[in-house]
Amino acid sequence: MPTELRLHVDQHVRYIQSLDTRKGELEYWLTEHLRLNGLYWGLTALHLLGHGDALPRHEVLDFVFSCMHDNGGFGAAPGHDAHMLYTVSAVQILATLDAFDELEARVSGGRQEIGQYIAALQDLETGTFAGDEWGETDTRFLYGAFNALSLMGLLHMVDVDKAVAHVQRCANFDGGYGTSPGAESHSGQIFTCLGALTIAGRLDGVDQDKLGAWLSERQLKNGGLNGRPEKKEDVCYSWWVMSSLAMLNKLHWIDGTKLATFILQCQDPELGGLADRPGDMVDVFHTVFGIAGLSLLKYPGLEEVDPV
Amino acid sequence: MPRFYHDDPAWSDVTPIPQLESGQVLAGISYTAEYSEAMSYLRAVMAANEYSTRVLDLTEHIISLNPAHYTVWLYRAQTLSALNRNLREEIKWLNPTALKHLKNYQIWHHRQTIIDRLGSCDGEQEFVEQMLEKDAKNYHVWSYRQWVVRRFGLFGDEGERKWCEGMMERDVRNNSVWNHRFFVVFGGLKGEVEEGLLKRELEYAQDAVRKAPQNECPWNYIRGVLRQAKKPMSTVKEFAKEFADLEKPDEVRSTHALDLLADIYEEEKKNDEAKTALDLLANKYDPIRAKYWEYRARSLDSAAVEA
Numbered sequence: 001m002p003t004e005l006r007l008h009v010d011q012h013v014r015y016i017q018s019l020d021t022r023k024g025e026l027e028y029w030l031t032e033h034l035r036l037n038g039l040y041w042g043l044t045a046l047h048l049l050g051h052g053d054a055l056p057r058h059e060v061l062d063f064v065f066s067c068m069h070d071n072g073g074f075g076a077a078p079g080h081d082a083h084m085l086y087t088v089s090a091v092q093i094l095a096t097l098d099a100f101d102e103l104e105a106r107v108s109g110g111r112q113e114i115g116q117y118i119a120a121l122q123d124l125e126t127g128t129f130a131g132d133e134w135g136e137t138d139t140r141f142l143y144g145a146f147n148a149l150s151l152m153g154l155l156h157m158v159d160v161d162k163a164v165a166h167v168q169r170c171a172n173f174d175g176g177y178g179t180s181p182g183a184e185s186h187s188g189q190i191f192t193c194l195g196a197l198t199i200a201g202r203l204d205g206v207d208q209d210k211l212g213a214w215l216s217e218r219q220l221k222n223g224g225l226n227g228r229p230e231k232k233e234d235v236c237y238s239w240w241v242m243s244s245l246a247m248l249n250k251l252h253w254i255d256g257t258k259l260a261t262f263i264l265q266c267q268d269p270e271l272g273g274l275a276d277r278p279g280d281m282v283d284v285f286h287t288v289f290g291i292a293g294l295s296l297l298k299y300p301g302l303e304e305v306d307p308v
Numbered sequence: 309m310p311r312f313y314h315d316d317p318a319w320s321d322v323t324p325i326p327q328l329e330s331g332q333v334l335a336g337i338s339y340t341a342e343y344s345e346a347m348s349y350l351r352a353v354m355a356a357n358e359y360s361t362r363v364l365d366l367t368e369h370i371i372s373l374n375p376a377h378y379t380v381w382l383y384r385a386q387t388l389s390a391l392n393r394n395l396r397e398e399i400k401w402l403n404p405t406a407l408k409h410l411k412n413y414q415i416w417h418h419r420q421t422i423i424d425r426l427g428s429c430d431g432e433q434e435f436v437e438q439m440l441e442k443d444a445k446n447y448h449v450w451s452y453r454q455w456v457v458r459r460f461g462l463f464g465d466e467g468e469r470k471w472c473e474g475m476m477e478r479d480v481r482n483n484s485v486w487n488h489r490f491f492v493v494f495g496g497l498k499g500e501v502e503e504g505l506l507k508r509e510l511e512y513a514q515d516a517v518r519k520a521p522q523n524e525c526p527w528n529y530i531r532g533v534l535r536q537a538k539k540p541m542s543t544v545k546e547f548a549k550e551f552a553d554l555e556k557p558d559e560v561r562s563t564h565a566l567d568l569l570a571d572i573y574e575e576e577k578k579n580d581e582a583k584t585a586l587d588l589l590a591n592k593y594d595p596i597r598a599k600y601w602e603y604r605a606r607s608l609d610s611a612a613v614e615a
């Protein structure tokens with residue numbers, strides 16, 4: 001790897017810290033519906049960079065609890081409707097900060113309440129999960145449900161077998177998985193399906209060689225990974241593809257050095273943050289997935305990340 | 309022009325509910341102030357369960373400022389339903405909004421709700437096509453198209469398949485179209501794949517390979533079709549050899565052909581030939597995935613030992 005290409009840790013930490021001080025900017029308000037996700041991403045990136053304490057713990061928790069509803073779900077920001085995605089982010093933040101005791105202190109029986117909110121979103125006929133009471137279903141929500149419930153030790157609250165059968169029905173002719181049965185294979189959806197199966201301990205039903213081949217085919221000549229056949233490379237897929245390969249123990253099937261070089265080229269070396277590809281605008285989403293990708297590649301100085 | 313409600317007589321009976329967040333900085337940015345005020349009126353009408361024409365106007369206004377806010381869409385759908393509105397009019401309004409915000413999921417969910425209630429997909433195929441002209445691989449649009457096929461029973465439909473062919477002529481590398489074709493052709497199939505259908509699908513994909521031999525999509529499709537029909541991969545051996553012949557190792561035109569040939573030789577228990585193909589991939593034609601090709605070569609050995 002060329003020596004001038006290195007990870008600009010300090011810049012990235014400052015970039016993430018600055019995100020919450022931009023309340024006067026339009027973009028901050030327009031992305032309000034993502035606030036809790038963004039917080040989780042920022043926190044994870046800081047944790048991987050070895051600066052987990054760079055965001056004030058107490059304020060983070062205050063914000064998380066202010067998003068909680070009486071039904072046990074969380075909205076993206078205070079006053080927003082509860083949704084699976086934000087509920088999962090909230091649980092992940094609580095787990096990262098080891099704050100389940102604080103949850104119980106503020107909301108007695110809080111874990112159970114969250115578990116009930118999630119369990120009620122399972123479609124008992126098909127086994128999949130909806131994102132909210134309005135009924136959009138997606139394997140992303142199924143994975144989110146499994147992830148959050150397993151972090152709280154409450155996986156038994158849902159019908160795991162039925163959910164696993166649903167994921168298996170999402171397998172496509174090319175070996176990949178989509179959002180629902182028949183939907184096109186997509187790296188992000190493969191991650192969610194494999195993640196759910198890994199949590200359930202049910203990777204047995206996966207054609208692992210075929211899927212591994214499809215995933216490794218995602219690497220392009222410039223080292224970057226794409227999300228679907230004949231699409232452009234993008235840093236966020238470093239995470240979806242690599243973590244999927246890692247769950248299959250096949251991470252070595254792609255060229256790690258070339259990929260690390262590609263990710264490092266996507267940094268903004270002065271102001272921090274990573275973009276989808278070299279020269280584009282940085283954002284917190286690509287920052288965390290780029291850094292998580294480097295962590296999976298065992299980039300020196302980064303904390304180890306769990307692929308699930 | 310920003311639009312405000314606090315001095316609008318039509319809204320004077322509503323007390324807005326501002327967001328409870330400390331340190332809110334709104335000064336100086338009129339667009340932000342506009343959005344923030346509109347949201348506070350939405351909170352107020354939601355708290356009062358108001359369903360009215362002015363609520364539809366308000367939601368339209370907020371959607372124009374921020375179409376990704378899912379609560380607004382849900383409340384709009386409820387209001388339409390409560391007022392028993394003409395849903396065709398809603399679709400007419402929705403079309404340009406969708407074209408402006410291609411990556412927005414909520415719009416599609418809303419559309420699905422409306423079309424489902426209407427019970428007819430008239431005009432939907434044309435609209436989807438218009439959307440795909442802007443971004444031919446948009447996942448939301450394709451998911452929606454699959455929903456239409458499922459909801460209105462278009463499996464095996466010739467018109468839908470011909471439409472795929474038209475899309476393919478624009479870009480033979482569009483994997484979404486390949487997936488959709490597979491979905492339409494095989495999605496509703498019960499029982500065996502007939503010979504005629506197998507032949508038609510293989511020939512279609514083979515023609516596409518001839519146009520661009522290194523295009524991954526039709527190769528995956530060929531494998532998928534064979535698997536669906538429970539046919540051996542050697543069915544397409546001669547075809548694969550058009551693009552990768554071990555006799556002419558310097559003239560390989562497609563790594564996917566070489567990959568398929570390796571599988572065919574393995575199927576035929578010709579491990580030496582399979583290994584030659586995998587070596588060519590690892591060392592010459594696709595070294596970035598060398599570890600994968602080496603794994604495949606090693607598993608040939610272990611399969612031989614087990615046998």
Ligand SMILES: [Zn+2]
Pocket residue numbers: 234235236237276286
């Ligand atoms: Zn991306």
